[in-house]
Structure formats: C-alpha cells, structure tokens
Amino acid sequence: MSTMYGETSYKLAKEAKRTSDMLISTYNDDLVQSVCREIRMLNARAGASLREMRNSDNSPLNVPSQITQIMLHHLTIKRNKRILFAYHHQRLEKLKELSWSVGRQNQERKIKEALSKEENDFLERYGDLVSDYKSHFLDIDLGGNGGVGLDPPLDLFIEVRVLRDAGKINTEYGELNLTKGNQEFVRRSDVETLIKAGYLKHIA
Structure with missing residues (x-):
C-alpha cells in the first residue's frame, strides 16, 4: 500500500x-x-x-x-x-x-x-x-556558574544562615553584622552575591 x-x-x-x-x-x-x-x-x-x-x-x-x-x-x-x-x-x-x-x-x-x-x-x-x-554585564546575574539566571525572585526577603564571617555590610534598612552561625532575615538583593560566594546559605 x-x-x-x-x-x-x-x-x-x-x-x-x-x-x-x-x-x-x-x-x-x-x-x-x-x-x-x-x-x-x-x-x-x-x-x-x-x-x-x-x-x-x-x-x-x-x-x-x-x-x-x-x-x-x-x-x-x-x-x-x-x-x-x-x-x-x-x-x-x-x-x-x-x-x-x-x-x-x-x-x-x-x-x-x-x-x-x-x-x-x-x-x-x-x-x-x-x-x-x-x-558586558558581569555585575548582573544572567545565569550560569550557579546563578539564578533571568527568572525573577519569588520572595523579596529571605532567611539566611551565615556560614563564614562576612563582617558588616550597609543596606537600605541599616547595618548587618554577618557573623558565622547567625541567622538573619534580609532583603534578597542585598545578599545574593554573598550567597553565591559561599558566605551565606538561603534557608528554605
């Protein structure tokens, strides 16, 4: 056929x-x-x-x-x-x-x-x-190397655990003292770089 x-x-x-x-x-x-x-x-x-x-x-x-x-x-x-x-x-x-x-x-x-x-x-x-x-946009996370890519964050604020001392950082909401072992409730955009660098861990 x-x-x-x-x-x-x-x-x-x-x-x-x-x-x-x-x-x-x-x-x-x-x-x-x-x-x-x-x-x-x-x-x-x-x-x-x-x-x-x-x-x-x-x-x-x-x-x-x-x-x-x-x-x-x-x-x-x-x-x-x-x-x-x-x-x-x-x-x-x-x-x-x-x-x-x-x-x-x-x-x-x-x-x-x-x-x-x-x-x-x-x-x-x-x-x-x-x-x-x-x-041309190394300061922006466009994906790759563990980055979150182009997907928008689901939460504006997240809870993180400090894995390594990162010292004090200034944010729009005041100063953060990131000492190993502490847990902090922070704005995601303030700490994304530190999370990728291994200083902080996002607690789901």
Missing part, C-alpha cells in the same frame, strides 16, 4: 510533540529528507498537470479532476512546509534555551551528538553571542 500524501510530515509533527519536553531529541534527518522529497515530487506533478492543461484544447473548466488534483498537491506542499518550519523552529528555540542554560556544559557531548551539522554551527555561534553579551 502506497504512502498517503502528508503521512510522513504527520509522523514528523507527532515526533515534535512527543519530544517537546526533552532536553533535545536526535535530529530526524530521514523523516525531514522524506518530507522534502515529497514536496519536490508533488511540485513536479502539479507542474506537469499545469503544462498538460495549457497544451490541451479543453478549457480548464472542462477538466475539474485535474484542477482538483493540482489544488490537492498545492495544499499538501503548504502543509508539509508548515510542519517542517514548526519542527525546526521548536528545535531552534531549544538551542537558544540551551545557550543560556546553567548546566549545559555537563551535557555538551550528548547535545552535540543529537544535532544536525547546521544546528551545531548555530549553537556554537549563538553561544558565542550569548557569552559576549554576558561579558
């Missing part, structure tokens, strides 16, 4: 949905190439039908079956292209997300093995852009 038009692209759409929650799925080159081949085949058939109609003495209105077939080919091509775009767009957004990810370095090899050559090139170049961008 021959494969119905659009069946291969439907498989690709199902795969995209099934793998949407994964870190990154293996690029399905076989399915992508099959969809591309079907697009080229349908385009060639539609072109042949059009040439046949132009060379015929019959009016196009007298051959509705050919017009219907051309429209079917055209709509299937459009659907296949939309699925290809959606599949690659989903993967592109994943790669962008990975470029900002804190733990990406730990799975670098696994990620690279799952990507196509073009995706690996994109990840490397986009990653360079992200790194260059972050280098």
Whole structure:
C-alpha cells in the first residue's frame, strides 16, 4: 500500500510533540529528507498537470479532476512546509534555551551528538553571542556558574544562615553584622552575591 500524501510530515509533527519536553531529541534527518522529497515530487506533478492543461484544447473548466488534483498537491506542499518550519523552529528555540542554560556544559557531548551539522554551527555561534553579551554585564546575574539566571525572585526577603564571617555590610534598612552561625532575615538583593560566594546559605 502506497504512502498517503502528508503521512510522513504527520509522523514528523507527532515526533515534535512527543519530544517537546526533552532536553533535545536526535535530529530526524530521514523523516525531514522524506518530507522534502515529497514536496519536490508533488511540485513536479502539479507542474506537469499545469503544462498538460495549457497544451490541451479543453478549457480548464472542462477538466475539474485535474484542477482538483493540482489544488490537492498545492495544499499538501503548504502543509508539509508548515510542519517542517514548526519542527525546526521548536528545535531552534531549544538551542537558544540551551545557550543560556546553567548546566549545559555537563551535557555538551550528548547535545552535540543529537544535532544536525547546521544546528551545531548555530549553537556554537549563538553561544558565542550569548557569552559576549554576558561579558558586558558581569555585575548582573544572567545565569550560569550557579546563578539564578533571568527568572525573577519569588520572595523579596529571605532567611539566611551565615556560614563564614562576612563582617558588616550597609543596606537600605541599616547595618548587618554577618557573623558565622547567625541567622538573619534580609532583603534578597542585598545578599545574593554573598550567597553565591559561599558566605551565606538561603534557608528554605
């Protein structure tokens, strides 16, 4: 039994949905190439039908079956292209997300093995852009190296335990004396740097 038009692209759409929650799925080159081949085949058939109609003495209105077939080919091509775009767009957004990810370095090899050559090139170049961008904002936590990243804090004030003497710091609400063993209720923005440096521990 021959494969119905659009069946291969439907498989690709199902795969995209099934793998949407994964870190990154293996690029399905076989399915992508099959969809591309079907697009080229349908385009060639539609072109042949059009040439046949132009060379015929019959009016196009007298051959509705050919017009219907051309429209079917055209709509299937459009659907296949939309699925290809959606599949690659989903993967592109994943790669962008990975470029900002804190733990990406730990799975670098696994990620690279799952990507196509073009995706690996994109990840490397986009990653360079992200790194260059972050280098201009070293005083702001944009993610990586244990930082909290771009997610806004849930609580304005937090409770912390002092793990190492940090001395006195001045805040908008007064002076804090951070002596080892003490617990303090402080504004998160005042102590985030000390938490990352290991002087304080956030008590959940």
